[in-house]
Amino acid sequence: MATNIFVNIPTADLDRSKAFYEALGYTINPLFTDENAACVVLSDTIYFMVQTREFYATFTDKQIIDPHSQAGASIALSADSREGVDAIVAKGIEAGGNEPRPAQDYGFMYSRDLEDPDGNNLSYLWMAPEAAEKGPEAYMTGQGADVPAQA
Incomplete structure (x- = not known):
């Protein structure tokens, strides 16, 4: 059974995140990218959904951590x-x-x-x-x- 993996991570600056992940050699899927999130393609089955902190918060009732000081x-x-x-x-x-x-x-x-x-x-x-x-x-x-x- 093939499984796609979508890892959701928050960002304070979506454009900066897209540029960072593209610099690593990954691509952005424009079909699943807008002002709230970007779909970073790592492979045929693995994706990062880099989301603005505000948009990321709509998927949970928990506090969104600051990854600079807390490990998620x-x-x-x-x-x-x-x-x-x-x-x-x-x-x-x-x-x-x-x-x-x-x-x-x-x-x-x-x-x-x-x-x-x-x-x-x-x-x-x-x-x-x-x-x-x-x-x-x-x-x-x-x-x-x-x-x-x-x-």
Whole structure:
């Protein structure tokens, strides 16, 4: 069964958000974009609905957090290589994003966090294909290393 994933995230400046996500290499679907929201196409099945804070609030009775100071969700996206992780984070920083913490290297997995200009957290990661297939412990044992306690 194919599933489409729509991740809704708030923004204080819709035009700035569209420019940021386009700088990362994603496209905007104009059929689902207006003055309230933009549909950012990550893949054939994954989309960000970047919505003005006012419009985002119409979908919930809960308080809308400030992603600069509160964690709501961390969205993890895979890359094909460590270099791919570094490249997209570099593009994001150049486009006005922020890297809130140092890269995390677990041997079998490498990740870097990128905050968009609104503070929404994106984690870009690469995982060794063997670790994804066999699990991190088996992969690291085969490499003659211990699995880090944080993993």
